Amino acid sequence: MKHTKWIAGLVGIILGLIITFAIPTPHGLTHAGMVVLASLVTANIFWIFNVIPSFATGLLMLSSWVILGATDFPTAFNIFSTTTMWIIIGGLGLGAAATKTGLINRIALKIMSWFPANFSGQTLALFTAGTIISPMIPSAHPKTAMSTPIAQGISNALGYKPMSKGSSGLFLAAIWGFLVMEASFLSATAQNYAFKGLLPNKFQSVLSWGNWFIMMLPWTLIALVGGFFLLRFLFRPHNDQTVSKAFINQQLTDLGPMSREEKITGGVILVAIVFWILESTVNIPAAVTALVGVSVLVATKVLTPNDFKTRLSWNTIIFIGTVMALGNVMQTVGLTTWLRVILKPVISPILGNIWITVIALPIIIYICKFVVVSLISTGTLIIIALLPFFQTTPFNPAVIVFIVTTSVNIWLLSYMDAPFLTGSAAVNNSMASKRSLATSSLGYMVINIVGLLCCVPVWQLLGVV
Known part of the structure; x- marks a missing residue:
């Protein structure tokens, strides 16, 4: 190797x-x-x-x-002074606080205590918890590392054997809720900001936090409903009896009452999300909101200087900055114009009609994932390849970001998704069989395209298509 x-x-x-x-x-x-x-x-x-x-x-x-x-x-190196880079840093700081204080773990367990203690109930709980938590932590690895051990504890409490249908299904429910649903929110993962940052500036303005959520809402609903019934159909045990919630309740008891740090972190994140939604109304850039939030957490000693060294993935931040720099520089040196002429016969038919785009482009990305493992690398390569055509597409190129974001997250083969591997490692690769991974990923790949097709009417109403 x-x-x-x-x-x-x-x-x-x-x-x-x-x-x-x-x-x-x-x-x-x-x-x-x-x-x-x-x-x-x-x-x-x-x-x-x-x-x-x-x-x-x-x-x-x-x-x-x-x-x-x-x-x-x-x-x-201009990209490192842009608002996109600073919102990534600020967002990761907020996520670090939520993870450090245990707030995310408490929210997930509390949500699970509200649902029946059987396969269907806890699958829905994991979906719900992951979707709610996604916008709070803009990093996939911590979420999967935290969520899959919770799923394993639930699986054990329900009496499912390792690698069984029930165990596999709950593992995938954790992955689905905490990882797949990242596409629903701009702040749910740093790669969303990276893909947005690759767009020419005039196309980025449409992708505010609130607009992202609205434009992705049909996909979110299809992914949640379709995913729930897919996992229920594939993995629900024949004898799906409701059992005691003792495991979940015990973990909540062990956490004790909410700490001062959890309350402060929860309040700061809630205020930040409100300001992100109202960004265009209050006219405060999302990056400023995130950085003020982090500053409050530092001032109240929820985060320490050492946390910035150990809890923020600086290598990821730098990598995102370098790939985002490609977009502006390629245009500056005329490379995008030249590539548009060369690639036009191949690319134009795909981008000439939005309905063809949302079907063909995901399939191309699925194929690319067999070669390019990194989620952000795959998305970057696709967007860069299409960048020369953004001036001539009959729709706003911002929708390309949505298609890329939802389509890179597949796990047909486990190596295709690094955060997925993190979640598997957190439970010693003992919950899900290879067959369950492949079948669920194939199901997601179909659901993803259906969800994107359902977004098109909304995009048309909003004037981006």
């Missing part, structure tokens, strides 16, 4: 050098465009084969633009 990485890395570097220095610059493209194209080819190979950490690849890519004269430093 190590040799494969280094061979891939060497191939990527050689290809980059050939494109930069050996191939004549095509008509319609500048040398600066060739440099950016070469760096993109090399970076993609590095990302696909994980040659070095993704954020380091991204930093090298941006640095190569400056070293080889494609652009200057302020242009290459």
Whole structure:
């Protein structure tokens, strides 16, 4: 495996050098465009084969633009001063506090105590808890690491054997609620902001927190209802008897009353969500709201300076910044215009009609996931490939972000979804069989396309299609 990485890395570097220095610059493209194209080819190979950490690849890519004269430093690294980067940092800070204080765990357990203690009831509880918690933590890994052990405890309390239908179903309900439903809210994962940040500025304004929720509402309802009945059909045990909620109640008892830190965190997050929804009305940028919220948490000692070192994924933040830089720089050096001419015969039929787009594009992304494991890398590559066509599509390119966000989250093979692997590791890979993973993912892939199709009328009413 190590040799494969280094061979891939060497191939990527050689290809980059050939494109930069050996191939004549095509008509319609500048040398600066060739440099950016070469760096993109090399970076993609590095990302696909994980040659070095993704954020380091991204930093090298941006640095190569400056070293080889494609652009200057302020242009290459401009993205790190934008509001998108700061809302990611602020959002991750709020999520770190919610996880640290145990607030998220308490909310999830409380919701589960309201539902019947059987497969159907607790599946619905996991769906509900995950959907409610999603906008509070903009990071998938903590949510899956927290939710699957809760699902395992419920499974054990209900008497399900490891890898059985019931155990597999509850594991997937946790994944579905806490991971899949991230697509419903802009603040539910940092990659949503990253994909939004790849759009030209004039198209980003439509993707406020409130607009995102409204435009994704049909998909949310289809994903929740369809997912619940899919898991119930595939995994509900034949003898689905209601048992005692002793496990859930005991965990709630062990937590004790809400701490001062939980109350402060809950209040700050609630206020932040309200201001995110009303962003266009109160005219306060979402990034400012998030940063004020984090500052309050620091001032009240809910978060400490050390938490910023250990609880925020800085490598992810840097990686997101480097991939977002591609959008503006590709336009600046004329690469998007050149690619639009080259790729038009293939891409135009897909993007020429919104109904074709919401069917064909997810299928293309599903296929890409067999090769590109990282969710954010897959989404980035797709958006960058389509970027040259955003000026000519008959619909607002913002909808491409929705399609990408919902479609990268598949687990047909477990390696396709890194947060999924985190959730599996949290329960020692003991809950779900490989067959259950594959069948549920196939079901999601169909439900996803149906949900996106149901969004189209809403997008039309809102004037983005």
